[in-house]
Amino acid sequence: MSDIEKSFEEALSDLEKIVEELENGELTLEQSLERFQKGIELSKYCNKRLDEVERKISILIENEEGKLVEEVLKDA
Numbered sequence: 001m002s003d004i005e006k007s008f009e010e011a012l013s014d015l016e017k018i019v020e021e022l023e024n025g026e027l028t029l030e031q032s033l034e035r036f037q038k039g040i041e042l043s044k045y046c047n048k049r050l051d052e053v054e055r056k057i058s059i060l061i062e063n064e065e066g067k068l069v070e071e072v073l074k075d076a
Contacts, residue, residue: 008049015042 006014018039021027027035063069 005045008046008053011042011045011049015039015046018042 018035021035022032022039
């Protein structure tokens with residue numbers, strides 16, 4: 001990743017482009033290795049961001065009185 005982190009959407013888009021390039025089969029072995037390494041880096045970044053967001057998710061649930069209450073999603 002660069003010094004300035006990309007958004008999740010930008011990183012995912014870059015990862016999808018890398019997958020397309022690798023599936024295309026027109027890269028040299030060295031280019032394929034570089035793209036693969038970048039893809040692993042982007043994949044780890046996306047997973048990290050998803051984990052961070054998952055920890056922040058709150059769910060609104062209905063209690064016995066029919067009122068909506070906020071429940072923080074706990075780690076599984």
